[in-house]
Amino acid sequence: MTTPYIIGACREHQLDAVRSLARVGFHVGFTEKGLQGVLKDLEEIQARGHLLVATMEDTPVGFAGYDFLRDDLETKEDYIQRQLDYSRHRDQKEWLREERREIQEMYGCGEVLVEYFENPFTVTEDINTRDEDMVLTHLVINPLFQRKGIGQALTEARINIAREEHASVVYVNCWDRGSISRLYEKLKFHSIIRLGPGYCDGSPLRMLGLSL
Ligand SMILES: CC(C)(COP(=O)(O)OP(=O)(O)OC[C@H]1O[C@@H](n2cnc3c(N)ncnc32)[C@H](O)[C@@H]1OP(=O)(O)O)[C@@H](O)C(=O)NCCC(=O)NCCS
Numbered sequence: 228m229t230t231p232y233i234i235g236a237c238r239e240h241q242l243d244a245v246r247s248l249a250r251v252g253f254h255v256g257f258t259e260k261g262l263q264g265v266l267k268d269l270e271e272i273q274a275r276g277h278l279l280v281a282t283m284e285d286t287p288v289g290f291a292g293y294d295f296l297r298d299d300l301e302t303k304e305d306y307i308q309r310q311l312d313y314s315r316h317r318d319q320k321e322w323l324r325e326e327r328r329e330i331q332e333m334y335g336c337g338e339v340l341v342e343y344f345e346n347p348f349t350v351t352e353d354i355n356t357r358d359e360d361m362v363l364t365h366l367v368i369n370p371l372f373q374r375k376g377i378g379q380a381l382t383e384a385r386i387n388i389a390r391e392e393h394a395s396v397v398y399v400n401c402w403d404r405g406s407i408s409r410l411y412e413k414l415k416f417h418s419i420i421r422l423g424p425g426y427c428d429g430s431p432l433r434m435l436g437l438s439l
Pocket of ligand 1: 369
């Protein structure tokens with residue numbers, strides 16, 4: 228059976244279509260200022276050659292970004308390593324809940340929650356961030372083409388790149404709305420921590436990791 232879509236690196240002339248998809252995909256979870264930040268990040272990720280698009284008859288129907296931890300030390304230290312540490316040190320729960328309460332006040336919605344998980348990422352200190360590890364950034368599929376396996380295919384393509392580049396872990400901070408995290412669970416990612424609210428629509432964020 229022929230694949231009706233093609234996955235490849237995003238080229239300059241496809242960026243406008245990617246921006247439009249990002250506006251549609253992210254308008255619920257981000258403020259206008261946040262969305263402007265997302266669009267700027269996408270340009271930088273494309274410039275690093277880390278943006279994939281799925282096209283049908285030359286029209287982008289979805290895109291996905293990634294970075295290596297070495298590309299963005301702030302993400303490495305301030306998000307990934309910090310959240311790994313939180314997932315292992317439950318004595319910080321009250322402090323984390325307090326931080327989430329402030330975020331809830333800022334967004335005016337969402338449930339304050341700190342949820343822990345037990346798996347190889349959280350029960351030992353063996354897995355720690357390395358520069359060559361990958362973090363999945365953005366993922367949006369045109370609503371008309373969702374549930375056709377394109378989001379999964381773009382994620383598998385990023386995992387394959389991580390393997391080729393000798394990453395040992397792929398991380399993602401997922402917008403935990405509806406059943407989005409099922410996509411990662413289907414690909415055998417482990418949940419590391421779930422914190423709410425994480426986005427301006429009140430949804431939590433869930434960090435997950437996949438050991439390669
Ligand atoms: C999340 C998103 C990227 C999924 O893309 P998609 O192409 O529709 O997903 P796929 O068809 O590849 O789904 C793969 C698996 O993920 C899970 N999944 C995806 N969307 C789901 C949904 N709405 N409800 C339940 N499970 C879902 C399922 O397990 C699915 O496998 P299955 O179809 O065999 O059951 C898409 O819904 C989207 O663009 N949403 C808006 C933007 C967004 O939320 N991005 C994610 C930020 S972290």
